[in-house]
Amino acid sequence: xxxxxxxxxxxxxxxxxxxxxxxxxxxxxxxxxxxxxxxxxxxxxxxxxxxxxxxxxxxxxxxxxxxxxxxxxxxxxxxxxxxxxxxxxxxxxxxxxxxxxxxxxxxxxxxxxxxxxxxxxxxxxxxxxxxxxxxxxxxxxxxxxxxxxxxxxxxxxxxxxxxxxxxxxxxxxxxxxxxxxxxxxxxxxxxxxxxxxxxxxxxxxxxxxxxxxx
Numbered sequence: 527x528x529x530x531x532x533x534x535x536x537x538x539x540x541x542x543x544x545x546x547x548x549x550x551x552x553x554x555x556x557x558x559x560x561x562x563x564x565x566x567x568x569x570x571x572x573x574x575x576x577x578x579x580x581x582x583x584x585x586x587x588x589x590x591x592x593x594x595x596x597x598x599x600x601x602x603x604x605x606x607x608x609x610x611x612x613x614x615x616x617x618x619x620x621x622x623x624x625x626x627x628x629x630x631x632x633x634x635x636x637x638x639x640x641x642x643x644x645x646x647x648x649x650x651x652x653x654x655x656x657x658x659x660x661x662x663x664x665x666x667x668x669x670x671x672x673x674x675x676x677x678x679x680x681x682x683x684x685x686x687x688x689x690x691x692x693x694x695x696x697x698x699x700x701x702x703x704x705x706x707x708x709x710x711x712x713x714x715x716x717x718x719x720x721x722x723x724x725x726x727x728x729x730x731x732x733x734x735x736x737x738x739x740x
Contacts, residue, residue: 531716532559536685536695537631538567539621540578540614542593542606545639546706547694548632549602554713562626564618567693569682574691580611596706605642615678616645616669622677623668624658633657 533554537544551560571577579589590606597604617634624630633654637643643650655665668674685695689702696703696712699719703712715721722731 531557532561532698533712534561534563534697536563536565536690536693536697538565538614538693539617539634539638540567540611541693542590542604542610542639543706544694545635546593546596546600546602547709548635550600550706550709553709555716558716560628562628562631563681563685564621564626564631564678565682565685565690565693565695566618566678567614569679570686570690570692573686578611603636603640605640607638607642608644608647612644612646614645616651618678619669619671619674620658620665622681623671623674630658 535547535551537548539545554560567578579585590610593606594604596602617638621631621634637645637650637654641650643654645651645654652662655662660668688697690697690704691702692704694704694706696708698712698715701715701722703715721727
């Protein structure tokens with residue numbers, strides 16, 4: 527019996543590109559299993575000594591314009607949160623505490639990027655929790671749980687060990703893909719597992735490293 531193909535999807539609610547990806551996962555073939563792995567994007571940035579596009583002044587306007595354009599082109603609802611970047615820890619930990627279920631993950635992404643709300647807004651947060659069947663007290667217990675906190679750290683460390691360098695990140699058959707715009711690339715690879723044996727791909731893999739910055 528042929529094994530079921532699997533995509534491991536790494537995400538953080540802070541990323542608008544991860545939000546776009548979350549709304550497009552249904553484009554993958556229905557027989558593909560998707561594993562949800564919430565990770566802390568800040569930990570990825572720290573490891574690779576880089577910054578997110580929202581933290582680089584000349585990139586901010588372009589990034590948000592591109593997000594708006596991509597959302598429109600892909601018919602994905604979009605409303606920006608009050609501020610960005612923001613602290614995503616409550617969202618990530620709640621997601622982990624609730625098992626990173628697809629329905630919960632989707633609700634949390636839409637809370638931020640389709641409704642434009644913040645987990646720092648008490649009323650909005652309470653409404654979200656009510657939708658999830660939780661009281662504020664229950665949610666506080668969940669996001670404060672040491673095991674939940676440790677799980678987020680371990681998932682982030684595991685992603686780094688596997689070579690994940692951004693979100694949304696994807697791993698398919700040991701190959702790393704990155705970004706919302708890589709999703710057609712992934713679909714191509716799923717259809718043609720020999721894709722990376724092509725001459726142009728082999729040449730791409732063989733490009734040597736030249737000048738390095740200190």
